[in-house]
Amino acid sequence: KITTRDEPDYHKLMAYRIGILREHGLRLKDIQDVISGIKPLPGAYDFVMELREMTQLAILSDTFTEFALPLMRQLDYPTILCNSLRVDADGNIVDINMRAENGKKKAIEGFRHMGFRTFAAGDSYNDIAMIREADGGCLFRAPENILNEEKDLELTTTYDGLLAAIRRFCDEGK
Secondary structure (H helix, E strand, C coil): CCCCCCCCCHHHHHHHHHHHHHHHCCCHHHHHHHHCCCCCCCCHHHHHHHHHHHCCCEEEEEEEHHHHHHHHHHCCCCEEEEEEEEECCCCCEEEEECCCCCHHHHHHHHHHHCCCCCEEEECCHHHHHHHHHCCEEEEECCCHHHHHHCCCCCEECCHHHHHHHHHHHHHHCC
């Protein structure tokens, strides 16, 4: 139940999770079977479709390619940049392959270097540097501990609120 909303050290969190998988004999296929039954949150599909009509969308995630595909399929395949897993011959997850340390922040830097204005939203410790690096951004459904630590960041809790924040940002850039 511990996530990046609770543990800011991503490597520590992933080592903990891999240990739990090993302890219980769970393999990648077991996790993928569970993920295949997960549906996007209510409103997510409409949000993604409306956002894609408004602007370009890239999802920067610290999830793993091996986990993301079933959900991205249900969202009509938005661009997602994420990490990958190291899996042994028996299908056990043995480690993670990070695309880059602090990859979300570096991706924002890269987009800005290419001349894009960037807006970032997230809910976890691993999103803070990305939000702060972007030209605009906000917290989205962040937990109380992050809200208490990041009081200067705007918060929204609904997809409509997030779309409104992005619209304001886009309108400011025209």
